[in-house]
Amino acid sequence: MTFPFPETKTGLRFGLASLALTTCLAAVLAAGLPARAQDNPVLAKVNGVEIRQSDVALAEEELGPSLAQMDPATKKDNVLAFLIDLKIVAKAAEDKKVENSEDFKRRIAFARNRLLMDSLLATEGKAATTDEAMKKVYEEASKQITGEAEVHARHILVETEDEAKAIAEELKKGADFADLAKKKSKDPGASDGGDLGFFTKEQMVPEFSAVAFVLEPGKISDPVKSQFGWHIIKVEEKRNRKAPDFEQVKPQIETYVTRKAQADYVAKLREAAKVERMDKTAEPAAKPAEAAKPDASKMAPAKK
Numbered sequence: 001m002t003f004p005f006p007e008t009k010t011g012l013r014f015g016l017a018s019l020a021l022t023t024c025l026a027a028v029l030a031a032g033l034p035a036r037a038q039d040n041p042v043l044a045k046v047n048g049v050e051i052r053q054s055d056v057a058l059a060e061e062e063l064g065p066s067l068a069q070m071d072p073a074t075k076k077d078n079v080l081a082f083l084i085d086l087k088i089v090a091k092a093a094e095d096k097k098v099e100n101s102e103d104f105k106r107r108i109a110f111a112r113n114r115l116l117m118d119s120l121l122a123t124e125g126k127a128a129t130t131d132e133a134m135k136k137v138y139e140e141a142s143k144q145i146t147g148e149a150e151v152h153a154r155h156i157l158v159e160t161e162d163e164a165k166a167i168a169e170e171l172k173k174g175a176d177f178a179d180l181a182k183k184k185s186k187d188p189g190a191s192d193g194g195d196l197g198f199f200t201k202e203q204m205v206p207e208f209s210a211v212a213f214v215l216e217p218g219k220i221s222d223p224v225k226s227q228f229g230w231h232i233i234k235v236e237e238k239r240n241r242k243a244p245d246f247e248q249v250k251p252q253i254e255t256y257v258t259r260k261a262q263a264d265y266v267a268k269l270r271e272a273a274k275v276e277r278m279d280k281t282a283e284p285a286a287k288p289a290e291a292a293k294p295d296a297s298k299m300a301p302a303k304k
Helices: 014-028 054-069 072-095 102-128 131-144 161-172 177-184 186-191 206-212 246-272
Strands: 042-046 049-050 148-159 195-199 224-226 229-240
Touching: 042 054, 042 072, 042 102, 049 054, 049 072, 054 072, 102 246, 131 246, 148 161, 148 206, 161 177, 161 229, 177 186, 186 195, 206 224, 206 229
Parallel strands: none
Antiparallel strands: 042 049, 148 195, 148 229, 224 229
16 A cells, blocks of 8 residues: 655664754644653753653654664663754753744754654544444455466476376376475475465466366366466365455555545545745645555465
């Protein structure tokens, strides 16, 4: 699913203006995170200014990817060291009146707008993700896939027709299909006995599907040629495709409903706004990208 607004996470900042900006961002965000003193201990002081556990938690959230490989103790120590340096350098920046520069003011204005946007869109998205809305999306997506034919099959894939014919003869004499697949198939699923799980016609190359969907369960095909080589196919089971349980795909649906609500909200605001583009000739304002609908093909039940 896509959404037109980039992620808000940022990496470690360098430079006086950026460090001071980070301090301001932290102050704005922390204001909305009340915590009792006993649950929010002071971890350090810099020239008398406290750094609390909530500051470390906020910094961890902001610095996210750069901390991913650290164990919890190392992460906490590194973040606290970063916050100490942040306080020291930010104070030096204040003493030098860095905040009075036009560049700094522009960055603060941008950061404020970004925080306002993120906060409002998060609220709109959360309000939209009701059980009723999500189940409606689930039911619509389920209708697209329910009833479609599926086949559960195994196959053995080899390079040449002669190899395929030799394997077919072994199978006619009673050899176990899964065992032969493990020993002779060049397909990545050979270790699974050639098991392909359930699939629809569109999920396989035409030559393969044409045979697999005609064979009755328990039957084994003659050699079948495709772009990948020569196949021997055994059909295990046939069924009509079913949608997975709601709970199984709930996270995917929740993301879709959230993104769609946000995109619709932005589109509504844009329609009411007067937007003038000075960099190009007048043309209708581009609409924000719509959230992609849940892919019905990805809502298939898991492989047996």
